[in-house]
Amino acid sequence: MIENNYDFNNKSSEVDEITEINILYDFYGGLLSKRQADVIELYYEDNLSLGEIAEQLNISRQAVYDTLKRGVKLLKGYEEILKLVNKYGQEKQIYKSILLLINTLEVQLASNIGAKEDYINILEDIKVKIEEIIDI
Numbered sequence: 018m019i020e021n022n023y024d025f026n027n028k029s030s031e032v033d034e035i036t037e038i039n040i041l042y043d044f045y046g047g048l049l050s051k052r053q054a055d056v057i058e059l060y061y062e063d064n065l066s067l068g069e070i071a072e073q074l075n076i077s078r079q080a081v082y083d084t085l086k087r088g089v090k091l092l093k094g095y096e097e098i099l100k101l102v103n104k105y106g107q108e109k110q111i112y113k114s115i116l117l118l119i120n121t122l123e124v125q126l127a128s129n130i131g132a133k134e135d136y137i138n139i140l141e142d143i144k145v146k147i148e149e150i151i152d153i
Contacts, residue, residue: 035061041092044101053088060085104153111153115146 038061046054052074059070060081067085071078096102122139125131 038089038092040102041096044105045092045095045099048095049088049091053084053091056081056084057088057092107153108150111146111150115143118143118146 038057042054042057042061046057049057055074056070059065059073060067065073067078067081070081074081118139122136122143125135125139
């Protein structure tokens with residue numbers, strides 16, 4: 018999966034749109050019809066044109082366009098309701114901060130620097146981060 022902060026409200030280019038759809042497809046593609054999934058894969062992952070997809074699937078270019086638009090609208094609608102991509106991004110950031118805290122604790126313990134109070138504070142910070150994940 019592509020590294021991303023998953024903030025789709027601040028799009029700056031066509032690449033961002035393609036990245037967004039690919040990520041949404043990774044999460045929600047299984048909820049689409051087979052035809053919608055096929056068209057989205059061929060267009061966004063295989064980079065085929067509407068005409069090439071139409072020829073490959075033996076349907077009209079207009080049918081490809083309509084199917085693509087409907088599928089993308091569904092993917093965005095699923096995210097709007099379920100917010101799984103957003104939650105995944107939040108969790109990933111929290112996991113990174115937990116790892117940083119654990120690494121800090123490990124270094125302090127290994128080098129015998131810091132007081133017991135410092136270790137307890139780091140462990141408390143880790144607990145807070147885990148609670149944040151639970152609350153997402």
